[in-house]
Amino acid sequence: MTLQSDTFKSLVKEAAEQIIASAAELTALDQAIGDGDHGTNMRRGFQAVLTKLDTIGAQPLDEAVKMIGKTLVMTVGGASGPLYGSFFLAAGDALSHKKLPEDLAAVFGSGVAAVSARGRSQAGEKTMLDVLLPVLDILKAEAGRADLIERVRATATEAVARTAPMQATKGRASFLGARSVGHIDPGAKSSCVLLCAVCSTLEARQ
Numbered sequence: 001m002t003l004q005s006d007t008f009k010s011l012v013k014e015a016a017e018q019i020i021a022s023a024a025e026l027t028a029l030d031q032a033i034g035d036g037d038h039g040t041n042m043r044r045g046f047q048a049v050l051t052k053l054d055t056i057g058a059q060p061l062d063e064a065v066k067m068i069g070k071t072l073v074m075t076v077g078g079a080s081g082p083l084y085g086s087f088f089l090a091a092g093d094a095l096s097h098k099k100l101p102e103d104l105a106a107v108f109g110s111g112v113a114a115v116s117a118r119g120r121s122q123a124g125e126k127t128m129l130d131v132l133l134p135v136l137d138i139l140k141a142e143a144g145r146a147d148l149i150e151r152v153r154a155t156a157t158e159a160v161a162r163t164a165p166m167q168a169t170k171g172r173a174s175f176l177g178a179r180s181v182g183h184i185d186p187g188a189k190s191s192c193v194l195l196c197a198v199c200s201t202l203e204a205r206q
Helices: 005-021 023-033 038-051 053-057 061-075 080-095 104-119 129-142 148-162 172-180 186-204
Strands: none
Touching (some): 005 023, 005 038, 005 053, 005 186, 023 172, 023 186, 038 061, 038 080, 038 186, 061 080, 080 104, 104 129, 129 148, 129 186
């Protein structure tokens, strides 16, 4: 695990701050097809992560990632807490026997698999997986490319837009049936916000 502590803390800080800054947008998206609390819940969770940042950053990387997951489970609430928590807990478990950056796709894939299992969902159901799975495909197919960060950002952004014409079949939005068509999925959007924040931080440190 070669990710330095200061770099990891910067990644977490930027991701948390971007979620907090996007809370109103995430809430508006969720008001259209969900409970209307996604932005509020995510902001609360990542504010809690920020308050623990020094403690998180002092842990070995695998334990630090799991601490993020535990914090989100305890503070986010709704469906998003268990889903995001599952991602970070599984990724942290994977990091206990994987190395970065060599095993990035495997670590990310462990998190994605946990989200899929927790939500009993798959691609095409208008969820956060509709961003996470395309990004995982890029990490598997294009690892080592000089423009990987740019490709991840573009893939996540394009994937969010593709959730709009989908009909939701999972979660609160599924109750709307055809009326869920035409709206971006809020979980997909928050996933994109997190991924883009990580991309921007890594670019700034290159």
